[in-house]
Amino acid sequence: MSERSPAPGGLALVESLVNTLDLESGGDALDTPEVRDGLGLTEDDLPDARELRESLRATLLAHAGHPPHREVTPLGELLARAPLYVAVDERDGSAALAPADAAPLLSRVAAAVAEALVAGTWNRLKACEAVTCHWAYYDRSPAGRGRWCSMQVCGARAKMRRYRAKEQ
Secondary structure, X not given: OOOOOOOOOOHHHHHHHHOOEOOOOOOEHHHOHHHHHHHOOOHHHHHHHHHHHHHHHHHHHHHOOXXXXXXXXXXXXXXXXXXXXXXXXXXXXXXXXXXXXXOOHHHHHHHHHHHHHHHOOHHHEEEOOOOOOOOEEEOOOOOOOOOOOOHHHHHHHHHHHHHHHHHO
């Protein structure tokens, strides 16, 4: 839904996973083989991937100052199950948390969150406040107070609702 450019670094994975569900239409891109293949998922992985997606969405809503959209498993509980290790680059000595096994989506998401924490970008990944949307977006606004995935769609709808409510 958003015209915004993708989130930086590993957050692009988190953003793309959250945005596999279109709340307005109910369409779930995880139902398509192309998206599952792109995320390295099998059909057996779908329940866990959906649980992770909705826990991420609840966290991104919290980043934007909104309550969870529904009851979910806390993201911290899910990420605690992800096997990570400290990878050290022999050339320059830089270190980063990396998935112990690159296949599981949970481990890749945990590594992306860790990378974003270090980079200071984690709290900039948010979910749109529109209840029919909750699309993930990276807030590049100077003050970090973005509210909608798209000013042209969700922002315009919210402003129009406020305007109409004033007229009554």
